[in-house]
Amino acid sequence: MTKIEDNCIRLEFKSLPENVALARVVIASLVSQVDTTLNDLEEIKVAVSEAVSNAIVHGYQNNTTETVIVEGEIKQGILKVSIEDTGIGIENIEEAMTPAFSTSPDRMGLGFVFMKSFMDEVEVFSEPGKGTKVVLTKKLINSGSCALAAN
Numbered sequence: 001m002t003k004i005e006d007n008c009i010r011l012e013f014k015s016l017p018e019n020v021a022l023a024r025v026v027i028a029s030l031v032s033q034v035d036t037t038l039n040d041l042e043e044i045k046v047a048v049s050e051a052v053s054n055a056i057v058h059g060y061q062n063n064t065t066e067t068v069i070v071e072g073e074i075k076q077g078i079l080k081v082s083i084e085d086t087g088i089g090i091e092n093i094e095e096a097m098t099p100a101f102s103t104s105p106d107r108m109g110l111g112f113v114f115m116k117s118f119m120d121e122v123e124v125f126s127e128p129g130k131g132t133k134v135v136l137t138k139k140l141i142n143s144g145s146c147a148l149a150a151n
């Protein structure tokens with residue numbers, strides 16, 4: 001059985017579109033250290049990609065010289081990932097999280113829908129003109145103690 005250690009990482013990178021993949025791979029590597037399903041891993045990768053992409057596309061309006069901070073933590077089998085930008089912020093968080101809502105006419109408005117369906121919890125902290133922090137939480141299925149041992 002995989003031994004579960006609490007772990008945490010902090011990533012700081014330029015707001016380049018290429019770094020969406022970088023962030024998702026780093027978080028996937030962190031999650032891979034514990035016993036979790038491939039399905040969970042894929043879902044976490046999608047959710048992280050959506051949030052990082054939002055930071056770059058919306059928060060920084062595709063300005064590639066800004067900084068995105070991603071922190072990942074696994075504590076007692078619970079994964080928490082925060083994605084933070086210091087960009088334009090969100091005026092109305094509830095509206096932004098409504099399925100199919102987008103401030104960009106060429107986008108589907110589905111990023112938050114994916115984040116909510118793939119993670120247990122999605123928290124958004126934002127202030128117009130100051131930036132946005134999205135915190136994604138998910139219990140990693142097989143990361144508790146062995147099922148047999150519990151009986």
Ligand SMILES: Nc1ncnc2c1ncn2[C@@H]1O[C@H](COP(=O)(O)OP(=O)(O)OP(=O)(O)O)[C@@H](O)[C@H]1O
Pocket residue numbers: 050054055056058059060085087088089090096097101102103104107108109110111112113132
């Ligand atoms: N980090 C952010 N900074 C500023 N605005 C944001 C940020 N993240 C999301 N938003 C706002 O929330 C809206 C909804 O985001 P969501 O990811 O659901 O859809 P989208 O990015 O518009 O489209 P899609 O993700 O399908 O390409 C965005 O259109 C944008 O207005």
Ligand SMILES: [Mg+2]
Pocket residue numbers: 050053054110111112
């Ligand atoms: Mg999006």
